[in-house]
Amino acid sequence: xxxxxTGATGFIGSAVARRLLAxxxxxxxxxxKGGDRRNLEGLDVDxxxxxxxDPEARQAAVKGIASLYHVAADYRLWVRDPAAMYATNVEATxxxxxxxxxxGATRIVYTSSVATLGIPKDGSLASEDTPVDLAEMIGPYKxxxxxxxxxxxxxxxxxxxxxxxxxxxxxxxxxxxxxxPTGRTVIEAAAGRMPAFVDTGLNxxxxxxxxxxxxxxxxxxxxxxxYILGGENLTLQQILQRIAALTGGKAATIKLxxxxxxxxxxxxxxxxxxxxxxxxxxxxxxxxxxxxRMFFTHAKAARDLGYTARPTDEALTDAIAWFRLHGxxxxx
Numbered sequence: 001x002x003x004x005x006t007g008a009t010g011f012i013g014s015a016v017a018r019r020l021l022a023x024x025x026x027x028x029x030x031x032x033k034g035g036d037r038r039n040l041e042g043l044d045v046d047x048x049x050x051x052x053x054d055p056e057a058r059q060a061a062v063k064g065i066a067s068l069y070h071v072a073a074d075y076r077l078w079v080r081d082p083a084a085m086y087a088t089n090v091e092a093t094x095x096x097x098x099x100x101x102x103x104g105a106t107r108i109v110y111t112s113s114v115a116t117l118g119i120p121k122d123g124s125l126a127s128e129d130t131p132v133d134l135a136e137m138i139g140p141y142k143x144x145x146x147x148x149x150x151x152x153x154x155x156x157x158x159x160x161x162x163x164x165x166x167x168x169x170x171x172x173x174x175x176x177x178x179x180x181p182t183g184r185t186v187i188e189a190a191a192g193r194m195p196a197f198v199d200t201g202l203n204x205x206x207x208x209x210x211x212x213x214x215x216x217x218x219x220x221x222x223x224x225x226x227y228i229l230g231g232e233n234l235t236l237q238q239i240l241q242r243i244a245a246l247t248g249g250k251a252a253t254i255k256l257x258x259x260x261x262x263x264x265x266x267x268x269x270x271x272x273x274x275x276x277x278x279x280x281x282x283x284x285x286x287x288x289x290x291x292x293r294m295f296f297t298h299a300k301a302a303r304d305l306g307y308t309a310r311p312t313d314e315a316l317t318d319a320i321a322w323f324r325l326h327g328x329x330x331x332x
Contacts, residue, residue: 007072014039015211082140089144156224164221169230173207174322196254201293205231206315216305230298231309
């Protein structure tokens with residue numbers, strides 16, 4: 001029995017592939033030609049080479065599979081060509097899931113994001129049922145993931161595809177090779193390059209707990225349902241304080257208003273348009289998102305799947321150790 005994992009060269013996908021291998025499954029991955037495959041080194045996986053938007057590559061990838069973990073997504077808070085993001089996160093996702101079902105997959109886990117969920121205005125924790133609509137989605141990434149999840153829900157409802165949806169919060173831990181925006185924050189803070197912060201908040205989850213949540217959703221999830229895979233809710237100031245305590249550094253003490261950073265975001269995006277290799281550290285959409293505290297509850301996954309999450313300090317410790325080992329931070 002073969003499980004296909006898309007996005008296995010990435011952060012969450014590689015953790016999912018490792019978890020499946022650890023429980024004795026045969027794992028196939030879809031990987032782009034010429035892409036960064038460091039997260040596949042040493043893994044006994046069958047690699048199908050190709051892009052998610054390539055019909056022939058998708059057909060080869062799903063042949064004979066019993067299950068699909070569709071983790072891959074175009075995840076960028078700033079993008080030069082939004083059309084490419086929609087093509088990957090919506091159209092290719094829909095085609096892949098249909099192809100997997102046609103090929104005989106009896107279980108599909110689709111990795112969405114908490115970016116598709118609503119945020120309560122009263123400051124309470126968001127859940128899978130917090131109302132939201134497309135008009136509230138800020139930026140191409142959030143809009144494309146919202147539209148992609150809606151397409152998947154329709155496939156489960158109207159075409160009876162055996163799909164379970166998971167909504168990870170902000171993953172932290174080893175093998176963040178890109179790194180993700182959260183990983184970049186960990187690097188900058190651990191290196192002592194973040195003396196200031198804005199009033200925002202995140203829910204952090206260890207990437208390996210997130211991977212375990214995927215497997216639990218495969219085994220125990222209800223078709224068509226979605227499950228938040230989260231950990232601890234922390235303000236950005238608290239996250240920076242935790243990192244300072246773990247590294248022996250100095251915690252940020254300067255609180256900046258969002259408006260003070262907005263000109264820097266515009267300048268960073270302007271530079272990114274000129275220099276193709278430059279990716280802005282701060283973006284306009286990112287600042288708009290930061291005005292809300294992204295706090296969530298994973299009570300449903302805990303109750304229905306048996307999901308658990310380890311303390312955030314373990315996730316941050318593992319992330320910092322991995323970044324040191326791989327040269328993103330100075331070794332001690």
